[in-house]
Amino acid sequence: MKLAARVGRIVPSPTLSITATAKAMAAQGIDVIDFASGEPDFDTPEPVKAAAEAAIRAGFTKYTPSSGIEELRRAIADKLNTEQGLQYDTSQILVSCGAKHSLYNVAEALLESGDELIIPVPFWVSYQDQTLLNDATPVLLQTQEHDGYTIDQEALEAVITPRTKAIIVNSPGNPTGATYDRKTLEGIADVALRHDLVIISDEIYEKVLYDGVQHVSIATVSPEVAARTVVINGVSKAYAMTGWRIGYAAGPKALLTAMANVQSQSTSNPCSISQKAAVAALRLGDPFTKMMVEEFDRRRRVMVDGLNNIQGVTCRMPTGAFYAFPNTSGVLSRRWKGQPIGSAAGLATYLLNEAHVAVVPGEPFGSGLHIRLSYATAMEAIERGLTRIEAALGRLS
Numbered sequence: 001m002k003l004a005a006r007v008g009r010i011v012p013s014p015t016l017s018i019t020a021t022a023k024a025m026a027a028q029g030i031d032v033i034d035f036a037s038g039e040p041d042f043d044t045p046e047p048v049k050a051a052a053e054a055a056i057r058a059g060f061t062k063y064t065p066s067s068g069i070e071e072l073r074r075a076i077a078d079k080l081n082t083e084q085g086l087q088y089d090t091s092q093i094l095v096s097c098g099a100k101h102s103l104y105n106v107a108e109a110l111l112e113s114g115d116e117l118i119i120p121v122p123f124w125v126s127y128q129d130q131t132l133l134n135d136a137t138p139v140l141l142q143t144q145e146h147d148g149y150t151i152d153q154e155a156l157e158a159v160i161t162p163r164t165k166a167i168i169v170n171s172p173g174n175p176t177g178a179t180y181d182r183k184t185l186e187g188i189a190d191v192a193l194r195h196d197l198v199i200i201s202d203e204i205y206e207k208v209l210y211d212g213v214q215h216v217s218i219a220t221v222s223p224e225v226a227a228r229t230v231v232i233n234g235v236s237k238a239y240a241m242t243g244w245r246i247g248y249a250a251g252p253k254a255l256l257t258a259m260a261n262v263q264s265q266s267t268s269n270p271c272s273i274s275q276k277a278a279v280a281a282l283r284l285g286d287p288f289t290k291m292m293v294e295e296f297d298r299r300r301r302v303m304v305d306g307l308n309n310i311q312g313v314t315c316r317m318p319t320g321a322f323y324a325f326p327n328t329s330g331v332l333s334r335r336w337k338g339q340p341i342g343s344a345a346g347l348a349t350y351l352l353n354e355a356h357v358a359v360v361p362g363e364p365f366g367s368g369l370h371i372r373l374s375y376a377t378a379m380e381a382i383e384r385g386l387t388r389i390e391a392a393l394g395r396l397s
């Protein structure tokens with residue numbers, strides 16, 4: 001059978017496959033510590049579960065409007081208005097099966113062969129593959145660890161060509177945990193306005209922030225910028241609802257209408273029950289998320305301090321999301337059984353096999369020197385995992 005060429009350009013999501021390997025090892029009775037999966041370890045809040053149960057009991061189990069129920073789209077529009085001062089009509093909001101699906105709808109509606117999408121490096125794994133799946137070309141914009149992975153306006157200008165269609169902005173970012181301040185976002189917006197670029201602003205970690213950092217959506221820079229920005233968000237990370245699969249996009253009407261048409265011909269509506277649950281989540285306000293983020297903050301410090309105490313490893317303190325992204329270049333030349341570890345991928349394999357600690361290697365995020373560890377896991381697991389990593393690295397020669 002001859003498959004479409006586009007599937008040959010992509011790989012399965014590495015974060016999902018490492019998590020699956022760790023789970024398979026655990027199922028064999030191996031005590032694996034999982035720092036790979038990118039989801040809160042908290043349970044979905046009770047009022048959200050109750051809303052889902054009520055939806056089932058009330059028979060709210062049929063197709064809904066393809067773009068999502070009006071009640072949820074209204075709740076999202078209200079959230080964007082009260083929290084960010086952004087004004088959208090509900091026709092400019094599309095509810096999808098997770099923020100990943102929202103991003104995919106953007107890629108399908110916007111990109112075609114010959115188009116270039118600028119992706120700042122390090123990047124969340126799916127940006128690149130979703131671009132390739134839609135026949136467009138990812139253009140990687142290198143950012144620097146020493147200045148907090150900020151986007152430099154000159155460096156951005158340098159990668160723009162007549163084919164550049166859009167740029168991804170992901171703050172707070174996965175895998176680095178970096179956040180952009182308003183000045184940085186104004187710089188990006190300025191370039192986007194001058195070069196007529198669409199801005200795809202992935203704000204899924206919007207509420208997972210530390211050290212008093214405030215979230216800024218690039219769409220708030222000016223109405224002209226909002227008119228060329230599609231904001232992506234969802235309930236997965238803020239309300240511990242990764243399995244419910246509700247994400248959303250808000251933005252210019254022409255793009256959102258095209259995305260809605262794509263969705264109506266592909267998945268139809270997102271799960272009716274999950275939509276009711278998402279309404280309840282958005283009504284929760286911030287107390288649940290704040291409680292969760294306070295706990296992540298404690299774990300963040302233990303994880304990052306612990307990594308920095310390991311010889312050969314250095315780790316920036318992230319200001320958002322729930323990942324540590326340590327630089328492991330100091331250990332990559334070390335050897336195990338005579339063979340050099342060599343790369344982040346080699347290190348992740350070594351840690352999984354020899355320390356039973358699952359981490360994601362940096363390569364799929366665009367760095368061969370880093371590994372990603374999620375600290376959205378129990379403090380006890382973080383402490384044990386760090387001890388194991390230190391001991392395992394100490395066994396290298």
Ligand SMILES: Cc1ncc(COP(=O)(O)O)c(C=O)c1O
Binds near residue numbers: 098099124247
């Ligand atoms: C940066 C980023 N964007 C989007 C998503 C997708 O989120 P969802 O679970 O809502 O599809 C993730 C999930 O890991 C992410 O890290």
